[in-house]
Amino acid sequence: MRLNTPSFQGARLREAREARALSQVMLAELLGLSSASVSQYESNDQSPSPQVMSRISGILNLPSHFFTTPRLERPAPSLFWRSRSAATQRIRHAHERRYEWFRDVISVLVDHVEFPMPRIPNLNPPADPVMISNDDVENFAVQTRQFWNLGDGPISNVVWLAENNGCVVVRSDLDDEKLDAYSNWDADDSWRCYIFLGTDKQSAVRSRYDVAHELGHAVMHRNTPDRVKRKSDLHRLMEQQANRFAGAFMMPATSFPSEVYSPTIQTLLHLKSRWQMSISSMICRLFDLESIDEDRKRLLFIQMSRNGWRRREPLDDSLEPEEPRLLKRTLDLLLDNGILYNEELVRRTHLSARVIEKVLGISEGYLDEPPATLSLPLRLG
Numbered sequence: 001m002r003l004n005t006p007s008f009q010g011a012r013l014r015e016a017r018e019a020r021a022l023s024q025v026m027l028a029e030l031l032g033l034s035s036a037s038v039s040q041y042e043s044n045d046q047s048p049s050p051q052v053m054s055r056i057s058g059i060l061n062l063p064s065h066f067f068t069t070p071r072l073e074r075p076a077p078s079l080f081w082r083s084r085s086a087a088t089q090r091i092r093h094a095h096e097r098r099y100e101w102f103r104d105v106i107s108v109l110v111d112h113v114e115f116p117m118p119r120i121p122n123l124n125p126p127a128d129p130v131m132i133s134n135d136d137v138e139n140f141a142v143q144t145r146q147f148w149n150l151g152d153g154p155i156s157n158v159v160w161l162a163e164n165n166g167c168v169v170v171r172s173d174l175d176d177e178k179l180d181a182y183s184n185w186d187a188d189d190s191w192r193c194y195i196f197l198g199t200d201k202q203s204a205v206r207s208r209y210d211v212a213h214e215l216g217h218a219v220m221h222r223n224t225p226d227r228v229k230r231k232s233d234l235h236r237l238m239e240q241q242a243n244r245f246a247g248a249f250m251m252p253a254t255s256f257p258s259e260v261y262s263p264t265i266q267t268l269l270h271l272k273s274r275w276q277m278s279i280s281s282m283i284c285r286l287f288d289l290e291s292i293d294e295d296r297k298r299l300l301f302i303q304m305s306r307n308g309w310r311r312r313e314p315l316d317d318s319l320e321p322e323e324p325r326l327l328k329r330t331l332d333l334l335l336d337n338g339i340l341y342n343e344e345l346v347r348r349t350h351l352s353a354r355v356i357e358k359v360l361g362i363s364e365g366y367l368d369e370p371p372a373t374l375s376l377p378l379r380l381g
Contacts, residue, residue: 004046004047004048004049005047005048005049005050005053005064005067005068006047006068007068008041008044008047008048008053008067008068009044009067009068009069009070009071010041010042010043010044011042011070011071012066012067012068012069012070012071013038013041013042013056013067014042015071015097015100016060016062016066016067016097017038017042017060018090018093018094018097019094019097019098019101020060020094021090021091021093021094021175023090024038024039024042027059030059031052031055031056031059032055033052053067061352061354061355062350062351062352062355063346063350063351063352065347065350066350066351069350071100072104072107074100074103078184078226078229079092079095079096079099079182079183079184080182080183080184080185080214080217080221080229080238080242081179081182088176088178091174091175091176091178091179092179094175095174095179095182095196098358098359099184099194099196101349101351101355101359102170102194102359102360103186104349104350104351105345105349105351105356105359105360106168108340108344108345108348108349109327109330109331109334109340112334112339112340113330113333113334115166115168115192115326115330116163116164116165116166116326117166118165118166118167118191118192118193119147119148119165119166120165120166120167120191120193120215120218120219120222121143121144121147121219122222123140123143123144123219123220125140125219125220125221125222125223126223127223127224127225127228128224128228129220129221129224129228129234129237129238129241130234130237132220132241134244134288136220137216137220137241137244137245137248138244138248138253140216140219140220140245141216141245141248141249141252142248142252142253144215144219144249145249145252148161148165152252152254152255153255154250154274154275154276155208155250157322158208158211158212158250158322159197159207159208159211159322159323159324160322160325162193162195162211162215163324163325163326166192166193167192167193167194167195167215167218168192168193168194168195168324168326168327169194169195169196169197169211169324169326170194170195170196170197170324170327170359170360170361171197171198171199171207171321171323171324171361172196172197172198172199172358172359172360172361173198173199174196174198174199179198180197180198180206180210181195181196181197181198181207181210181211181213181214182196182214183195183196183214183217183218185217185218185221185222191222193214193215193218195211195214195215196361197210197211198210199321202321203278203316203321204276204316204319204320204321204322205272205276205277205278205281205313205315205316205319206278207321207322208250208276208277208322209246209250209277209278209281210246211322212245212246212249212250213242213243213245213246214242215245215246215249216241216242216243216244216245216246216249217238217242219245220238220241220242220245221238221241221242224238243284244288246281247281247284247285247288248285248288250275250277250281251275251277251281251282251285253289256275256282256285257286257289257291259271259274260282260286260291263286263291263292263296263300264300265279265300265303265304265307268282268283268300269314269315272313272314272315273315273319276319278313279304279309279313280301280304280310280313283297283300283301283304284297324361327360327361327362328362331360331362331366342367342368345367346367353367353368
């Protein structure tokens with residue numbers, strides 16, 4: 001008599017495989033099976049034996065009940081990608097799957113605690129990005145700073161600024177150096193903005209720029225339909241607009257240019273520690289503001305290349321990346337007060353502790369640590 005796994009969900013195997021950026025052939029090799037067997041499992045034409053099920057669970061690092069529990073139906077995410085053209089489709093699809101897992105974890109956390117309400121200004125941007133001019137982008141950045149009462153000086157910590165205004169920020173390894181960041185404006189969660197930053201390059205200034213870039217999408221492209229986002233030419237346009245927003249938001253036209261007493265590499269290096277922006281982004285900002293012309297911009301980038309600064313700039317090793325704190329504080333409060341237990345989080349999400357740590361961007365082993373003995377108010381704002 002052939003044994004199988006009762007209630008096995010082939011769609012869950014496909015989900016787990018894709019989240020690991022594995023093809024059917026790659027997973028079959030890891031399992032010591034034929035790719036045809038994996039295909040039959042995913043299509044529910046065949047169910048794995050208990051022995052094979054154990055190998056699947058171990059290799060994909062997910063509990064067995066993950067594969068026997070149907071997925072909670074939720075609209076497919078429509079993510080904004082940084083470097084979409086460079087990152088492979090398989091990697092992007094893997095992060096779409098991981099985003100679904102992330103939302104599974106969030107849905108458990110919000111049963112116990114309220115996150116800060118989203119405070120992204122609704123500036124009524126047009127749905128068609130073609131209708132957004134460069135002047136519009138500059139104005140959106142100015143109005144966003146005014147909405148948050150930021151003045152016109154450097155922003156000390158843009159990650160905490162985003163979190164304090166209801167965004168949820170995650171820093172984790174994105175498993176692809178060509179993928180810098182991505183975000184989602186989630187209509188199912190009070191239009192909350194979720195921002196995912198890569199740790200692959202460990203650059204504080206690039207990470208700050210990425211946050212501002214994703215905020216630009218949240219402000220300017222909130223009304224843009226998914227079908228528009230999927231068009232390559234319009235996606236490139238939205239990326240250019242988000243880049244300009246990031247420069248305008250982080251380096252206001254009313255203050256930054258006046259501090260550039262001479263548009264030289266050494267001047268920009270001096271300003272880097274104050275504004276905590278990359279030299280390359282400062283060059284682009286000066287060009288956007290017409291403070292330098294195309295020839296000067298080209299010369300500055302040539303000088304950067306000669307200095308070997310295009311991939312790694314001075315101060316990149318000394319400026320510490322800004323770390324999100326909202327999700328870690330949320331877990332600390334819930335676990336330390338005995339409101340939520342590790343086992344319940346694993347059971348309700350059907351994910352392993354390691355996977356939960358990965359999608360939340362918290363340190364490996366955190367969910368294995370015993371809770372502290374203390375009592376804290378459940379306030380996150």
